Amino acid sequence: MTDLIITGVGGQGIVLTSKLIAAAAMEKGYDVMSAETIGMAQKGGSVVSCLRIGNAIKAPMFPKGSADILIGFEPAETVRMLPYLKKGGTVILNTHPIMPVTAALTGGSYSGSDMVHYLESLDIRLVSLDADKLCREAGSPKVLNMIMLGAAVNSGVLPFTLDDAEAVMRKTVKPQFAEMNAKALRCAVTA
């Protein structure tokens, strides 16, 4: 069984990433369960998706210390979900911070590099990338989720390959965006 957490902020494409991973795993014959935060909890807030891939899954959510991999689209949100990672688990980290929308009002800003340093100090397998920079190079902020997905698949923790991920992506996105997404999927590998 592979347990995943995907986390970030509303609007980063987390729900779609979770669906693509589920589809790719199902193609490989696995069962999948997942759970997401939606509704009032989501407006401008943290988004978390739990995903489980395996063959005898009973519940969509799992206790702390279980996740094999944490895909963090935002550094502070990644740290927030860290207790769910198991010992020595893998973290795919987008180092680009997003300030809370209320930061200007409440002074609630924070330092993204503090979060990154903290993560670097831990006994985990950390794969950091500035995915927002990679997005700019790819020419669209919309491919952020592909870049993160590519890095996650590349870590070898998920039970499918980049080719498998590309195949389900092509079934999901509009054909005119397929090439751009396919490139983004592999950019963390080549970078």
Add this chain to the structure above:
Amino acid sequence: MHKEFLMGNAAIALGAIAAGLDTVSGYPGTPSSEVLETVAKHNDGHIYAEWSVNEKAGMELAAGAAYCGAYSMVTMKQVGLNVASDPLMSLAYIGVKGAMVVMVADDPGPISSQTEQDTRTFAAFSKLPCFDPSTVQEAYWMIGEAFEYSAKYGTPVLFRPTTRVCHAYASIDVLDRDEYKTHENGGFVKDKRWVIFPQLSYNSHIAIEKRNRELGSVFSGYKRNVLTHGTLSRNGKRLGIAAGGISYAYVSECIESRGHVPALLKVSTPFPFPEKLAVDFLSSVDEVLCLEELDPVIERELVFLCGKYHLDTVIRGKYTDDAVLAGENSADYTKETVCRFCGYDVALPAALPQSPELPKRPPVLCAGCPHRASFYAVKRAMKVEKAVFCGDIGCYTLGNAMPLDMVDTCLCMGAGVNIAQGIGRIEPDTKCFAFVGDSTFFASAVTGVINGVYNQADMVLVVLDNSTTAMTGHQPHPGTGRTMMGEVVEKVDIESVLRGAGVTVVETVDPFDLAHAIEVVRQTAEKKGVKAIIFRSPCAVLIKPSKPLAIDKSRCTECKNCIRQLGCPGLVLDDEGRAMIEPALCTGCGLCAQVCPAHCIGGAGND
């Protein structure tokens, strides 16, 4: 049969279609809304689907369809059942001819609700059978079984999933179209049975009590109520766990692969309770832990059965403070509680070193949200007045957040209109405002307006008309002119409704025309009687944003008025701590430009 990756609510919808669904009605409410939406999406044209004006209307429509022999379903969230409880309580006595499932989603936490009420308790109160699924796959099969029991016993039945089942996704087995069930409707046949009268109610009451006794034993054999015997003892006491819903899923995961496991009772029909099965369970153990969310329904039944059958089994749960009284049972909480009860090693993960302080991301009104402009206009207009602002349920409840701070009361759908009148009766020198959204206006505020007009109340009704039901995912309603069957129809016009109800002062204003909006509020509030202001501007999520604005730094005096007054997510601080507009978020609504005293906010490029 094939596999699909489905959200719990979609599984419920597809399961209902496979069972032969003819009609679905309901009112949006998290976490229930996707059920009706999925039926509408998969409708091949033979199902009638509608968003009703409120839950009561939806319930009555579903009843009427089922009187004709149809298979009907009505969907809502738990607080919606309060609105629909009048027809439901009587319908329990009348029964149905076809089949009728009342799909009510509960929300332990609560995550996005006013209350933590438990529909299982409502089932016992209304004497209606209740089904409680624990996984997405189970929900798919169970909704079909709910229709079968409903048809067999001629009664509406409750189907109550919780948020973690409604909004979970799973790859599940679903039937192919040619495996779907069909049935004959037979049509409406005139009969005394459809008219509720005291004598009929008396006779029905006896029949219902007898039927429920019978169902208690029938449900003991229902395959989703399961007793698994255990081998675990502690201090010479044989242990058992009783659970339902998502808690059951967590418990079974926690005890699997342990050497000795407790006996496990899974309760999928909390009412009527599977009595025989439960007594078998109780007789096989000395101590029981009940794990369930919201009310101690299973626990209460087990305590009752111990008394009825003189069993000395100890029942632990909420009544004994062995389980939490409120909130959801997370995977973590369930694991810890089960391990403590069973004497298992909890194996908590090692604590992490102290992390840097994490930012809070509280929910706020979106950038460019018209509600922000409306609240701000009223706030400015009433700055020096004694005024109370009664809020309501919807996105606009978020008007309570700083810096707007414009929601003084919030109770339930449509309550603000009448609360404003009540406050006005005791404090006649206060200007009483009630804010209500367009969907809420139709759902439950119209009667409050008529009440105020008739009883000569003094108040200002503010209708925040954004042409949608935004909070729950943008469903259409009577004012949008679009139905769930895809038809474009005549809109029900809010202004005409108000005038028809006798409101003589009705002003329709664009909230983004700030100076004008403030002036209208000021003048309207001075008048006598029930007055209405309709702030009309579409939800920011539904329209294409305009060009983002920008601040001319050379003229900005750094007063930060824009940020402090509005709290728009588009207004941020730059690296030097000066106000700046984040172009990725700004919708160009222009509100901040009208607030800046230095007039330095304008179109991008600082023209």
